[in-house]
Amino acid sequence: MEDDVDHTPQAPRTPRTPHAPLTCLVTGATGYIGGRLVPELLDAGHRVRCLARSPERLRDHPWADRVEAVRGDVLDEAITTAALRGVDVAYYLVHSLNSGSRFEERDRAAARAFSRAAHTAGVRRIVYLGGLVPADRPQAELSPHLRSRAEVGEIFLEGPVPATVLRAAVVIGSGSASFEMLRYLTERLPVMVTPSWVATRVQPIAVRDVLRYLTGSARMPADVNRAFDIGGPDILTYEQMMRRYAEVAELPPRVILRVPMLTPRLSSLWIGLVTPVPRALARPLAESLRHEVVCGEHDIARHVPDEPGSPLSFDRSLRLALQRVREADVTTRWSNASLPGAPSDPLPTDPDWAGGSLYTDRRTRSTAAGPHELWRVIEGIGGDNGWYSAPLAWAVRGWLDRLVGGAGIRRGRRDAARLRVGDSLDFWRVEEIEPGRLLRLRAEMRLPGLAWLEMYADPHRDRDGGARYRQRALFHPHGLIGHLYWWSMAPFHAVIFGGMARNITRAAERLADVSPPPG
Incomplete structure (x- = not known):
């Protein structure tokens, strides 16, 4: 798949001791996961460089003065190569969340360009966060969104730079598009007519655990080049997740009626009507929920050991995501003045539709x-x-x-x-x-x-x-x-x-x- 990659051996890099700080490049730092990963890497003692098309969008982050920001696009291989010089670990956290006719082609081209650039620059490892895919489904049957994320992961695994591909389903944390859709649907509809995909089983994961696995992957052994399924301990249907959300949020029990005729397109229109989540996000999310996504293994724990109490349960993840509202911390919750106390808290740079209604x-x-x-x-x-x-x-x-x-x-x-x-x-x-x-x-x-x-x-x-x-x-x-x-x-x-x-x-x-x- 990667015949056009330059396999010329690179000069060996200076060996690092196990506890020496690494230089990490983060793409997608203006996004949900990237904006939360950067401070985790800094707290772990690493040096961080951010590659962004609009670096000025990083200035409202509390950590903005602690990182090096570089202007560039992952589709521009020359700029990306320059940005990756001197980098040990490159985090690839960009992907298209739309249904345009060429988004899969763009994702494919960007991943290949990034793989080549990382090899040329001498990067030691690429870490990519993709989507959890059904083990029993051929890629042709997947939703375009899941199919593209799976293909990007394969491009990195088949490239010349060792890669860690983490595959997650629904991420639970305030600001996550999947969580916000769950929040708004449950809070705003005490009685809801739902599509058949609410009976699909998924394995959600707390954003804290996602960030822990991402951060820990920076020090993965050099001979590891593979994908890992990551998820929490609970396997639930979307209907069960809505009912559990209502219970944790102290809402009355929800009445949920399933109908078979709501297609992903109709579902996205319905989600757009009921919630402020943009339809461009709602449609790929709804399409992905047609597939059962459950972890087939937990091998990541061999390299990033689980801490006591982790991975977090679904209910615990919900409570953390809702905690700031319950504590009535208005300044932290809804203004740009303070630093959130945890990855599950909102960030000032989260989109306007995130964080619940105010x-x-x-x-x-x-x-x-x-x-x-x-x-x-x-x-x-x-x-x-x-x-x-x-x-x-x-x-x-x-x-x-x-x-x-x-x-x-x-x-x-x-x-x-x-x-x-x-x-x-x-x-x-x-x-x-x-x-x-x-x-x-x-x-x-x-x-x-x-x-x-x-x-x-x-x-x-x-x-x-x-x-x-x-x-x-x-x-x-x-x-x-x-x-x-x-x-x-x-x-x-x-x-x-x-x-x-x-x-x-x-x-x-x-x-x-x-x-x-x-x-």
Whole structure:
């Protein structure tokens, strides 16, 4: 298959001790697995170089200043060869996820070019993450997506550079396209009519285990050149995965009705209608689910030994993927400000449709009052001072909350002027406070989801003096009822949240005894 590969012997590289750091090149670092693999390699002590068509897309990663970024495309063999000079291990984590007429041809050409470039540059090993394929199916019967991934793996195994081909089915972790499809379908549809492929057995794997195997493959013995099946300990149908997801996410049991007439194309249209996963991703995923994909061996453990408790169970993988939401860590979960604590957490660079639904209401107002006066009003909110908008609506919401066993709005506040993290504030709890700048409250009222309210006091940079008030209400719905709750309340947001922003800035201006800015 690789007759055009140059088999000219290369000059021997300087021997490495078992614990010496390696130089690793990662393609696909802007993607889901690649963006999580890079910090794992860095933590293992390796040097990392990233090959990307758009290196600027790497700058929002927390590790961006610790790697060498090279602009290039794996289809450009000359640039790839230059990028691979001095590299010990090359990770190939790129593939086409679309159904265009020539995507298999492009994947084939890119893999061959990369194999030749790695050989020319003297790379010691190629590591590729492909798809788990049915052992009893000829390639011609596979979906185009699985067929192409299998072919890429064969190209590397038949090439002149020793290769490790890891084959995985459904990867469980926030941001994984397969997991996000499972998340949205289960959360949004308490009753669903499903295609027959929901009865197909698959062997899912936690993203933590995928990254552990990828990282460990860097030090695989030089004489190893083969594919390895990787998977978790559970073999489940897609229907069982949806039911288990509902149980772990504390959703009511799902009613699932199977029908035989939904083709992969119709399934992808249905997935596109119900979830924000793009149809270009949904179709190859739906096509692949027609095949039973179960590991035929666990030989990878000979070279990358399993740690205690690994590989992770399906339920444990789900809990880790959902953990950040349960902990109500808004900044880590949904902004670009922090580093995720684990591979199963979302990354700032994950696509917008990843991470589950998050509804947001944003309000911004300029005020002639200074940041100090604005902050005094923000910190004094609640209790006897109220919530600066629609007092009757807040009172009714508090009564309703008490009726269903919630805290209601009568808790007030500990101190009339000062707040600290952990304080109760009517039916909110102070989750974060940056004196003079930020107050973040987490809702403790009975809701079909999780809710936060953030208020900021910022100096006004576009004019002399004054301040800018920013307000953000966030809601993470729990099941279909949570989505319905948000949209039923949406018509009142202008009155409640808009009135709050307007009246808070006015109160700050009265405190500062200044006139409001024009307009």
